[in-house]
Amino acid sequence: MNLSSHKPAQPSDHSRPSPYRWVVLIACWASFTLTSIDRSTWGPASVFVGESLAMPLAGLGAFATAYYIGYVVSNALGGLGVDRYGGRILLTISLLGAGLGMTAFGSTTSATAGIALQALVGLFAGADYSAGIRLITSWFPAASLGLPLGLFTTATSLGTAIANTVVPALIARYSWHTSYHVFGVISIVLAALLFFLVRPGPMLDTADSGDDRPGRRLDLGGLARNRNLVLTCLTGFCGFWGLYGFITWANALMIKGHGVSPATAGLIVSVFAVTAIAVKPVVGFVTDRFFGGARKTPTIAILAVFGVTLVCFGELGDSNALIWLAPLLGAAAYGWTPLVVALVPRLVPPSVTGSASGIANATWQLGSVVVPVVVGAVFSATGSFSAAFLTLAAGPFTGCLIMLAVTDRPTSTATRHKDATPAGGNAHGSAARVPR
Template sequence: MTALSTAPPSTRYRWVVLVLCWAAFTMTSVDRATWGPAAGSVGDDLGVAVAGLGVFATAYYIGYVISNLIGGFVADWIGARLTVGASILLSGGFMLAFGEVDSHALGLLFQACIGLCAGAEVGGGVKLITSWFPAHRRGFAMGVFMTATSLGLVVANAVVPRLIESHSWRTSYHLFGVTSIVIGLCCLALLRPGPLTVARPETGGRPNLRPLLGNRGLLLLALAGFGALWGTYGFITWSNLLMVKGVGIDPVRAGTVVVIFGAVAVFSKPLVGLVGDTLGLSRRRQCIAILAAFVACLIAFSFATTATQFLWIAPFLGITAYIYSPVMMAMIPTLSGPELAGTASGGVNAFWQLGSTIVPAVVGLVFGATGSFQLVFLVLAAGPLLAIVPMYFIRGADRREAAGTATARPGDNPLILATPGKA
């Protein structure tokens, strides 16, 4: 029988754990986003043509998806503290190494290695947060955690161009590499499993993944996230260029629209989690409402024709395009149970990333064939629209959230209802 720690939940140290997990996730996001503003300078320095620069990003994402798949499993097996610490520590080391490359082949290798290390942090971070925050308080924690992806994009685009202008692209990789290593060492020293941690059986061994293979709720959630990220990352990748080429908006105004789109996510992600936790809202229903609003905003954006209209729609689109992610992420441990939270989070997130990987190519083909700005955004809206369907059929999460909230009293372990045989 699965054993659970009976120690009372901490009221303070869990915030230290959350901050460290968030800092590690933020730095892996910064490391990932650094390539965008640095790519041109890297190409000039290494003699890589513009058409070949995309291969570097592809190498990173191949490693990133693989590490998402295996990183959560490693967190469940050897421990989330070691997984998170090693993930950010090693990715920082390869950032430093990439800052020293002088050949195309070596650069591709180190980009793949950065991705292969960085993605493991996601499953480990979710595993730790699950062990410190009971289900009815997990929405806010996941909201804070998920701001990392948006903040990483903002930090990289704010810092890297200035470092390139004053020093070189290598300086940015050195700076972020050293910062990542320092955070990794802090994680290894200070992170520890929480009082809601599922105790490993005395027999030890690898986690039993069979309960996940037939988990219908996780499969439906993976499909929903795929469609949602289809809309979000399709917009991130193409919106700037499409506003300039498809509508004739000034590049500076188009960039402002994208900045507003991304900036609103930094505060909206924890806010949606806090509201959901405070009001005891069903996360499944929250997601359905958010996805419907996301579809409406994408359709409205497709009909805009002036910079002013785009600027008015951008904050609403940015909110709806991001706030589903912490709500969905908070659902994963509820559906999987705490023992396999790391494996489930890594696997589901890896499937979600396929949406962000495929959609840029599809959008490019659609716009190249039709030249229609409106049609492209209708194609993007199809992703979150279809995502509503699997979300509608995820029923178990509502019951488990209600049970966990109803039984949560000071000193109780609300995750006991989510253990095998009890959920």
């Protein structure tokens, strides 16, 4: 297929928005949902994988950590690949690689090979986010990005809900191997379809077919000196500690720590995740409407509720009570995420919004890397369901304290252009435009 046929339209073409932009949004959302399912399949399958590969419970955290190491690396570098090769190419490679890794993991009989394959799946899946952002922002004007990006980010929670609903059923009827094979094949098929379906839009600064912007250099030192950005990165790290620590360990902890059936454990995590589909856009709307776009105070409040509900969840022993608490836990666990995502662009110049967002997301994901091993070690040492959830709750509680030190106000224009415009670039760089 001739890639030159996928050059974006000229600016004059977007006076009348094309309905095709919604096709691109749906395609990016579907891809992001599938990579989220690939990531979340481990939770309900972990106990069965451990039994099959003769791995102790504490050792299961190594699989999740391996995945998130690859995922963090991919998040950090994905934006560079997207800028050079285009969103369509990276979207296809991301989903195809993740699907092949999932299929191979479903056939593994070795713990060592399984850990390596989890890292490989994460390495491919992480590029999906920045590819989707670039494609969506190429079709929707900056003033109208709130709705499409809000819908796009529901993919993470929906993927968790689907995995925790479908995977236990597949395991009960077939085996854990089947669950990985099914979603691996679906990912491969969708990757092939998206390659031919998706094309970049008219709002890119450069062609999305691989043309690079010459002379652009990221001022990492300027970003590192941005105190509020660093504190926001640390806050997200702490929040993700609780969020993905719960997603990774909740099933195994409920099954092993409380004797909850795999199906019920999957239901609880599904309810937890489904809540976020409505919560994310609602939180964004409320903070824009009633807080004037400020993110600091609502972030602190939601993280505090998240920590408290994790502690309460760890003290409950009845499965019905766990189901009833799951919606509140899900709302708090996911509700803070759109706030810190929207806060980052307020803290940096427009020319480095994309780079700052990518670095922030990679830092946040480090919480996902560390927490599985720590929680596994705590539960192995204590055998306590409560102690494991206190360990998870330490993340959002610490995030509250860090966010107190953040100054939630837009960077001044003078500071933006003096301190953070990349060398060789301009003040209107091609970074992804995120609505404030």
